[in-house]
Amino acid sequence: MADDRPIRRTLRIAEVAKLAGVSTATVSRALTDPGKLRPKTLALVEEAVRRTGYTPNLAARSLRARRSMVVLVVVPDIGNPFFADVLRGVEEALSAAGYGLLIGNLGPGAHKPAQVLDIVQAGQVDGVLLLNGNVPRDAERSLDRMDVPLVAICEAIPGVTFPQVEVQNREAARQAAELLIGLGHRRVAYLSGPAGNILEAERFGGFCEGLAAAGIAGPVARYRGDFTFAAGGAAAEEFLRAAERPTAVFAANDEMAIGFLKTVRAAGIAVPEALSIVGFDGIAFADYVEPMLTTFRQPRRALGNEGARLLVEAMGGHPSTARVRMPVELLVRASTGPLLG
Amino acid sequence: MADDRPIRRTLRIAEVAKLAGVSTATVSRALTDPGKLRPKTLALVEEAVRRTGYTPNLAARSLRARRSMVVLVVVPDIGNPFFADVLRGVEEALSAAGYGLLIGNLGPGAHKPAQVLDIVQAGQVDGVLLLNGNVPRDAERSLDRMDVPLVAICEAIPGVTFPQVEVQNREAARQAAELLIGLGHRRVAYLSGPAGNILEAERFGGFCEGLAAAGIAGPVARYRGDFTFAAGGAAAEEFLRAAERPTAVFAANDEMAIGFLKTVRAAGIAVPEALSIVGFDGIAFADYVEPMLTTFRQPRRALGNEGARLLVEAMGGHPSTARVRMPVELLVRASTGPLLG
DNA sequence: AAGGTGCTTGTAATCGATTACATCGTAGCG
DNA sequence: CGCTACGATGTAATCGATTACAAGCACCTT
Numbered sequence: 091m092a093d094d095r096p097i098r099r100t101l102r103i104a105e106v107a108k109l110a111g112v113s114t115a116t117v118s119r120a121l122t123d124p125g126k127l128r129p130k131t132l133a134l135v136e137e138a139v140r141r142t143g144y145t146p147n148l149a150a151r152s153l154r155a156r157r158s159m160v161v162l163v164v165v166p167d168i169g170n171p172f173f174a175d176v177l178r179g180v181e182e183a184l185s186a187a188g189y190g191l192l193i194g195n196l197g198p199g200a201h202k203p204a205q206v207l208d209i210v211q212a213g214q215v216d217g218v219l220l221l222n223g224n225v226p227r228d229a230e231r232s233l234d235r236m237d238v239p240l241v242a243i244c245e246a247i248p249g250v251t252f253p254q255v256e257v258q259n260r261e262a263a264r265q266a267a268e269l270l271i272g273l274g275h276r277r278v279a280y281l282s283g284p285a286g287n288i289l290e291a292e293r294f295g296g297f298c299e300g301l302a303a304a305g306i307a308g309p310v311a312r313y314r315g316d317f318t319f320a321a322g323g324a325a326a327e328e329f330l331r332a333a334e335r336p337t338a339v340f341a342a343n344d345e346m347a348i349g350f351l352k353t354v355r356a357a358g359i360a361v362p363e364a365l366s367i368v369g370f371d372g373i374a375f376a377d378y379v380e381p382m383l384t385t386f387r388q389p390r391r392a393l394g395n396e397g398a399r400l401l402v403e404a405m406g407g408h409p410s411t412a413r414v415r416m417p418v419e420l421l422v423r424a425s426t427g428p429l430l431g
Numbered sequence: 432m433a434d435d436r437p438i439r440r441t442l443r444i445a446e447v448a449k450l451a452g453v454s455t456a457t458v459s460r461a462l463t464d465p466g467k468l469r470p471k472t473l474a475l476v477e478e479a480v481r482r483t484g485y486t487p488n489l490a491a492r493s494l495r496a497r498r499s500m501v502v503l504v505v506v507p508d509i510g511n512p513f514f515a516d517v518l519r520g521v522e523e524a525l526s527a528a529g530y531g532l533l534i535g536n537l538g539p540g541a542h543k544p545a546q547v548l549d550i551v552q553a554g555q556v557d558g559v560l561l562l563n564g565n566v567p568r569d570a571e572r573s574l575d576r577m578d579v580p581l582v583a584i585c586e587a588i589p590g591v592t593f594p595q596v597e598v599q600n601r602e603a604a605r606q607a608a609e610l611l612i613g614l615g616h617r618r619v620a621y622l623s624g625p626a627g628n629i630l631e632a633e634r635f636g637g638f639c640e641g642l643a644a645a646g647i648a649g650p651v652a653r654y655r656g657d658f659t660f661a662a663g664g665a666a667a668e669e670f671l672r673a674a675e676r677p678t679a680v681f682a683a684n685d686e687m688a689i690g691f692l693k694t695v696r697a698a699g700i701a702v703p704e705a706l707s708i709v710g711f712d713g714i715a716f717a718d719y720v721e722p723m724l725t726t727f728r729q730p731r732r733a734l735g736n737e738g739a740r741l742l743v744e745a746m747g748g749h750p751s752t753a754r755v756r757m758p759v760e761l762l763v764r765a766s767t768g769p770l771l772g
Numbered sequence: 773a774a775g776g777t778g779c780t781t782g783t784a785a786t787c788g789a790t791t792a793c794a795t796c797g798t799a800g801c802g
Numbered sequence: 803c804g805c806t807a808c809g810a811t812g813t814a815a816t817c818g819a820t821t822a823c824a825a826g827c828a829c830c831t832t
């Protein structure tokens with residue numbers, strides 16, 4: 091077996107120093123703080139670096155400088171297009187600031203959060219960005235106590251001190267209720283996200299408030315879901331079985347709204363004539379279902395950007411406890427209409 | 432200004448060693464190769480680790496062991512749901528093998544590839560996974576020459592020696608042609624991806640082959656696209672303006688097919704009665720447009736998994752030059768139908 | 773009983789950059 | 803002119819783990 095893999099010829103700083111005729115300290119300074127050097131010396135080093143193609147070993151740098159220029163992005167599911175978009179914003183802001191991003195996918199496994207904590211504790215990352223925490227509450231608390239800068243995006247976690255960036259879930263959900271009521275609906279249903287999810291709670295709460303303001307006790311049905319297409323379909327089955335069906339549904343996210351929409355239409359329900367549907371998130375596909383989905387557009391990329399920006403500031407020694415609440419935009423489209431009959 | 436941030440009390444291996452009454456070497460071995468220790472000693476160390484909550488400093492470990500347990504995943508666009516799904520598979524396989532993933536988003540900027548190369552050269556990662564390379568050809572060549580293990584997913588790059596995982600693009604595209612021909616179509620159009628993209632070339636080539644086999648010279652129109660919804664819409668505009676319209680369209684991916692579908696339907700074209708549409712990828716949303724899109728399902732997650740698996744093997748010292756070609760599955764649905772008239 | 777073998781464990785060198793501290797030179801000041 | 807102060811650069815300690823090598827030990831063979 092040919093085991094003669096080429097030995098990695100790692101170029102060390104010492105060789106660059108020798109070529110430039112200076113000390114390693116000078117090379118290091120040229121790379122991390124050029125202002126400290128006389129222009130002439132700097133030029134010497136730069137020329138040597140250019141000629142050798144030298145790149146500093148990041149592990150060594152992290153070890154000594156105690157910073158890795160990497161942030162851990164904890165995401166419940168990379169495959170989800172919503173988070174994918176947020177990630178885009180995060181990546182943009184972080185890479186502009188010179189940080190790399192290490193992905194920590196939580197997935198379904200229960201052991202994962204511990205892994206994530208380990209990475210943090212191992213001093214491998216300079217900061218952590220939580221995207222909508224499936225992170226168990228006590229883990230969040232530990233993170234908060236750990237001294238690594240932390241920012242949460244898309245979730246308002248009570249009782250912690252790190253900055254959070256979220257959207258106006260409650261206000262938007264109330265607005266959804268108002269929209270439906272304005273169209274004459276009174277028998278409305280709610281299609282919820284996973285129990286315990288804070289966004290879900292906010293949206294449900296806001297929706298109920300909106301209904302209450304119009305003298306409606308609450309939704310006539312609350313379907314249990316988990317933010318997936320399939321959950322939307324399952325909820326629709328339940329809807330179809332009901333003796334007296336609601337005339338409108340507000341779903342806690344677009345995927346479920348779309349799953350619901352497809353199933354009820356397949357069963358011959360006319361949308362919006364017989365049933366109005368409102369989603370949440372404003373994912374790209376909401377524009378391509380038929381009828382086009384009425385929904386709330388979240389500034390996904392901006393959320394990611396803003397969160398990353400706050401984190402970069404915090405890592406730079408300017409921590410804040412800001413709770414940024416970004417606006418969402420109601421997009422009234424063809425899946426909602428006046429109550430007929 | 433309160434600058435009394437808590438000093439990170441990093442627990443060193445020496446302290447664990449002292450607590451356990453052994454040497455640092457023993458602690459290290461307990462953590463990286465427990466089989467080397469006597470069960471009794473191992474237990475001693477484990478107890479000390481447990482009590483202190485010690486986690487090794489990864490920077491130090493990388494520096495000395497010359498491996499970071501991190502792989503760089505180069506992706507053209509994290510926001511794209513197709514890649515998001517592939518990433519899910521990648522993440523799964525990598526984290527199972529104990530590797531973390533560092534995201535290198537290429538995005539539109541031209542300077543990015545160099546950044547990516549730097550990361551690799553800095554010895555920060557143990558391997559590189561290329562998802563459908565926007566990576567310029569010469570950069571790919573450099574990567575190939577660098578001695579870090581490399582695997583490409585979703586793209587067949589000619590002239591390089593690293594393993595590649597792709598799907599049977601050519602065969603599938605030929606099958607698309609056969610499907611349409613079998614339904615009686617002869618005036619067919621092709622909606623293409625970005626010029627220079629290898630998948631695109633494969634799909635176009637296969638499609639033409641399929642047509643040629645039935646004695647058809649080629650598509651009557653070739654719309655230029657870039658894999659986005661918007662490109663599909665633009666192509667549809669062009670389609671609508673044509674004097675003699677094609678009766679079927681094969682799009683190089685689902686997003687474009689869906690964009691196309693929406694625009695033509697809005698213009699009153701009946702699908703599939705007046706126009707058949709075939710997509711490629713089998714993204715989740717293809718199931719939720721109306722009519723449901725006929726498309727080829729790519730095993731996205733499996734692609735990611737397989738690529739990651741090959742990479743892990745290569746990093747473990749078992750390089751291969753495999754070119755895995757995974758099958759795609761034709762899903763015939765409601766967006767295609769027999770030619771009428 | 774002496775020597776060999778193999779398994780555990782310890783000692784200390786090492787990975788490659790950063791940076792505290794020392795040194796040197798020069799300009800500025802009285 | 804001599805002294806100080808400061809800016810530029812060099813020397814070497816340091817970050818915290820891994821691991822080559824050595825040493826210790828128990829057991830087995832002849």
